[in-house]
Amino acid sequence: xxxxxxxAPRTRQDCEALDRADPLAGMRARFALPDGVIYLDGxxxxxATHGAxxxxxxxxxxxxxxxxxxxxxxxxxxxxxxxxxxxLARLVGVAPGEVTVTDSVSVNLFxxxxxxLRVLGSRTVMxxxxxxxxxxxxxxxxxxxxxxxxxxxxxxxALAAFGAYRGVIIRSAVNYRTGExxxxxxxxxxxxxxxxxxxxxxxxxxxxxxLRLGQRxxxxxxxxxxxxxxxxxxxxxxxxxxxxxxxQLQSPILGWFGQKDQFxxxxxxxxxxxxxxxxxxxxxxxxxxxxxxxxDAFDGVDLAQTSAKARxxxxxxxxxxxxxxxxxxxxxxxxxxxxxVSVRHEHGYAVVQALIARGIIPDFRAPDAIRFGVAPLYVRxxxxxxxxxxxxxxxxxxxxxxxDFHARAAVT
Amino acid sequence: xxxxxxxAPRTRQDCEALDRADPLAGMRARFALPDGVIYLDGxxxxxATHGAxxxxxxxxxxxxxxxxxxxxxxxxxxxxxxxxxxxLARLVGVAPGEVTVTDSVSVNLFxxxxxxLRVLGSRTVMxxxxxxxxxxxxxxxxxxxxxxxxxxxxxxxALAAFGAYRGVIIRSAVNYRTGExxxxxxxxxxxxxxxxxxxxxxxxxxxxxxLRLGQRxxxxxxxxxxxxxxxxxxxxxxxxxxxxxxxQLQSPILGWFGQKDQFxxxxxxxxxxxxxxxxxxxxxxxxxxxxxxxxDAFDGVDLAQTSAKARxxxxxxxxxxxxxxxxxxxxxxxxxxxxxVSVRHEHGYAVVQALIARGIIPDFRAPDAIRFGVAPLYVRxxxxxxxxxxxxxxxxxxxxxxxDFHARAAVT
Numbered sequence: 145x146x147x148x149x150x151x152a153p154r155t156r157q158d159c160e161a162l163d164r165a166d167p168l169a170g171m172r173a174r175f176a177l178p179d180g181v182i183y184l185d186g187x188x189x190x191x192a193t194h195g196a197x198x199x200x201x202x203x204x205x206x207x208x209x210x211x212x213x214x215x216x217x218x219x220x221x222x223x224x225x226x227x228x229x230x231x232l233a234r235l236v237g238v239a240p241g242e243v244t245v246t247d248s249v250s251v252n253l254f255x256x257x258x259x260x261l262r263v264l265g266s267r268t269v270m271x272x273x274x275x276x277x278x279x280x281x282x283x284x285x286x287x288x289x290x291x292x293x294x295x296x297x298x299x300x301x302a303l304a305a306f307g308a309y310r311g312v313i314i315r316s317a318v319n320y321r322t323g324e325x326x327x328x329x330x331x332x333x334x335x336x337x338x339x340x341x342x343x344x345x346x347x348x349x350x351x352x353x354x355l356r357l358g359q360r361x362x363x364x365x366x367x368x369x370x371x372x373x374x375x376x377x378x379x380x381x382x383x384x385x386x387x388x389x390x391x392q393l394q395s396p397i398l399g400w401f402g403q404k405d406q407f408x409x410x411x412x413x414x415x416x417x418x419x420x421x422x423x424x425x426x427x428x429x430x431x432x433x434x435x436x437x438x439x440d441a442f443d444g445v446d447l448a449q450t451s452a453k454a455r456x457x458x459x460x461x462x463x464x465x466x467x468x469x470x471x472x473x474x475x476x477x478x479x480x481x482x483x484x485v486s487v488r489h490e491h492g493y494a495v496v497q498a499l500i501a502r503g504i505i506p507d508f509r510a511p512d513a514i515r516f517g518v519a520p521l522y523v524r525x526x527x528x529x530x531x532x533x534x535x536x537x538x539x540x541x542x543x544x545x546x547x548d549f550h551a552r553a554a555v556t
Numbered sequence: 557x558x559x560x561x562x563x564a565p566r567t568r569q570d571c572e573a574l575d576r577a578d579p580l581a582g583m584r585a586r587f588a589l590p591d592g593v594i595y596l597d598g599x600x601x602x603x604a605t606h607g608a609x610x611x612x613x614x615x616x617x618x619x620x621x622x623x624x625x626x627x628x629x630x631x632x633x634x635x636x637x638x639x640x641x642x643x644l645a646r647l648v649g650v651a652p653g654e655v656t657v658t659d660s661v662s663v664n665l666f667x668x669x670x671x672x673l674r675v676l677g678s679r680t681v682m683x684x685x686x687x688x689x690x691x692x693x694x695x696x697x698x699x700x701x702x703x704x705x706x707x708x709x710x711x712x713x714a715l716a717a718f719g720a721y722r723g724v725i726i727r728s729a730v731n732y733r734t735g736e737x738x739x740x741x742x743x744x745x746x747x748x749x750x751x752x753x754x755x756x757x758x759x760x761x762x763x764x765x766x767l768r769l770g771q772r773x774x775x776x777x778x779x780x781x782x783x784x785x786x787x788x789x790x791x792x793x794x795x796x797x798x799x800x801x802x803x804q805l806q807s808p809i810l811g812w813f814g815q816k817d818q819f820x821x822x823x824x825x826x827x828x829x830x831x832x833x834x835x836x837x838x839x840x841x842x843x844x845x846x847x848x849x850x851x852d853a854f855d856g857v858d859l860a861q862t863s864a865k866a867r868x869x870x871x872x873x874x875x876x877x878x879x880x881x882x883x884x885x886x887x888x889x890x891x892x893x894x895x896x897v898s899v900r901h902e903h904g905y906a907v908v909q910a911l912i913a914r915g916i917i918p919d920f921r922a923p924d925a926i927r928f929g930v931a932p933l934y935v936r937x938x939x940x941x942x943x944x945x946x947x948x949x950x951x952x953x954x955x956x957x958x959x960d961f962h963a964r965a966a967v968t
Binding site: 176178181183185188189191192196197200201204205207208209210212213214215216221247248249250251254258262273277278280281282284285286288289290291368370376377378379380381394395396397398399400401403407408409410411413424425426427428429430431432434500505507509510 | 659
């Protein structure tokens with residue numbers, strides 16, 4: 145029995161003890177969690193914080209309604225992308241001016257990859273064949289538009305293949321389906337050796353893992369803010385561009401929020417310094433205000449603690465689901481995982497519906513993956529324990545085997 | 557004296573009479589206008605409606621907080637872009653599926669222009685040299701990225717030059733500085749003759765003019781929803797793509813919200829039908845919900861009435877400012893204007909600050925334009941009259957000549 149298993153909880157009482165000792169226990173009070181729900185879908189949409197709800201009400205009722213156009217200056221709307229960016233910078237381990245909030249992950253991956261190809265003088269855009277489908281289609285779209293040639297890399301020897309080409313890869317730091325964390329050090333070392341660039345997609349990683357992108361040599365990344373960062377549904381995404389390379393990069397989309405002196409209305413376009421040059425149009429201020437306030441939930445939070453807790457909770461999911469005979473498709477080794485764990489079930493969609501009907505909310509990814517998100521700021525050991533009890537009951541009683549649970553609607 | 561001048565109000569009492577007879581008078585009650593302010597900046601940021609504020613509170617407090625991930629289906633978040641798009645379609649005079657809400661104007665102009673070039677097999681991207689600077693920089697960015705060659709057209713013979721090339725132009729339907737409305741018929745006729753495409757930027761036009769894009773042959777457009785559409789600060793923008801051409805167009809940014817069966821996670825990308833194929837990443841639901849509700853303010857509104865009222869109010873601004881000796885840079889002919897009128901003043905920035913200090917809110921565009929927005933749903937004749945009285949006083953007393961009014965901050 146390894147060290148890890150010695151500490152694994154065996155009973156609900158063990159879980160209660162772990163929760164009492166949890167240094168992050170106090171963070172849960174920052175969240176406006178609904179009653180009667182155990183929420184294990186923070187890897188898809190994070191819950192609201194009290195601060196975000198209050199801030200949104202103020203942004204709408206005071207800043208927009210009363211302040212009107214004056215709020216661009218008076219309420220600091222202009223500064224929001226940089227302000228939220230600086231706080232995100234801490235969470236990914238880079239300097240404040242190296243992150244800005246803008247657009248969606250899709251649009252940001254496009255801009256970064258195109259800019260990266262250009263600075264390399266390359267046309268090779270790469271993506272793994274098991275990558276998140278949108279990241280694959282963004283790369284394909286770049287190629288289709290005539291801006292590059294697409295190389296799809298097989299997962300099993302992707303790192304070596306990446307090093308053999310000269311170009312840009314779009315790569316998830318944590319896989320959406322399996323929760324597997326990429327070996328950022330190994331990939332950045334290969335990028336350094338080969339002169340390639342990696343555009344990291346941090347969507348499933350930020351807010352859980354202690355990414356330390358700066359010291360690991362990462363240069364470019366985009367990420368989602370509505371998952372473990374709890375920014376609200378469709379909250380604007382972010383861009384990281386390391387200061388030294390940012391000055392050499394040109395976004396293909398030269399919008400006015402990426403421009404110095406945007407209200408001078410001069411004929412020439414001079415891009416802002418740093419990551420801010422990847423801003424485009426006017427940002428969605430209401431959504432951005434909610435995000436900015438949501439990031440308060442990370443004030444005082446040590447990312448070594450979030451990653452450790454996510455791993456402990458993930459271990460608990462794996463231990464319990466394996467005991468039910470379910471196969472895990474996430475890495476068993478906790479250090480190789482992000483903040484969610486996936487298990488397989490032939491009728492996974494129906495099982496998830498049965499769980500939701502009982503107040504347990506995980507999610508499903510085709511064809512057969514049930515994903516349990518273990519967001520460290522608000523999920524407790526007892527929550528996981530109780531959810532697993534319910535899952536066990538659903539499976540034992542075949543509670544999932546109802547026609548209405550099999551009817552596939554759009555799922556997220 | 558022309559017909560127009562016979563009806564022009566000469567006194568505040570005349571304005572009151574016009575307001576009593578105004579068929580749109582009842583619409584003002586839909587807006588949550590702050591006390592003590594005459595708001596003439598709806599061409600930059602529209603005010604909040606009661607409906608938008610209520611909807612935003614519900615989207616945050618019930619849908620996000622309580623519904624969490626389930627709200628994508630249960631609260632109809634997935635349908636929001638198409639739903640808001642269908643209502644915008646009426647306002648620009650096209651069919652429901654021809655408009656979707658997505659991204660910012662900048663990003664949408666980029667996608668449409670790149671897709672347009674591709675379908676034409678052309679590399680020529682055009683823009684007028686007096687075009688809104690961002691529209692110019694978007695075109696320049698397309699060229700810089702290697703996707704085309706930029707032609708800047710001189711305004712005085714732009715239409716002929718456009719017809720002489722083969723390619724795509726990005727063109728504002730209403731000029732941001734002068735308020736001049738483009739002759740859409742003439743431009744679309746030239747596009748038809750030359751086989752060119754026009755990507756209309758409707759930002760300063762929608763919600764005021766009776767655009768009737770469908771019957772005028774327009775094929776592609778993008779527009780802003782936070783000006784005369786009152787969607788909220790930085791509310792997501794929209795895309796119009798005529799049904800027949802939409803099916804031939806491919807966005808260079810292939811995000812998951814533009815994809816059929818986005819949760820099947822298949823290897824291939826099949827774009828949605830119609831304008832929806834220009835969607836990219838997850839939309840900012842909170843901002844989008846406010847926009848959707850804000851569009852209720854147009855329920856039952858006839859755009860022939862909005863355009864007529866905007867022109868009458870604009871005439872009033874011109875009549876009064878000319879009487880103060882100010883030069884108008886907007887067309888004197890009301891039919892050639894949008895929903896704002898600009899006048900010149902050497903110290904325009906300071907004059908605007910002095911007006912704002914007195915509760916009158918227009919805006920300023922460098923180097924010397926004071927813009928008065930006359931949004932027909934909530935600006936009354938008496939508002940314009942009173943604002944002009946204040947302007948007259950500010951000028952007569954040189955109230956603008958204070959050091960703090962000259963200090964240029966970021967302005968919008």
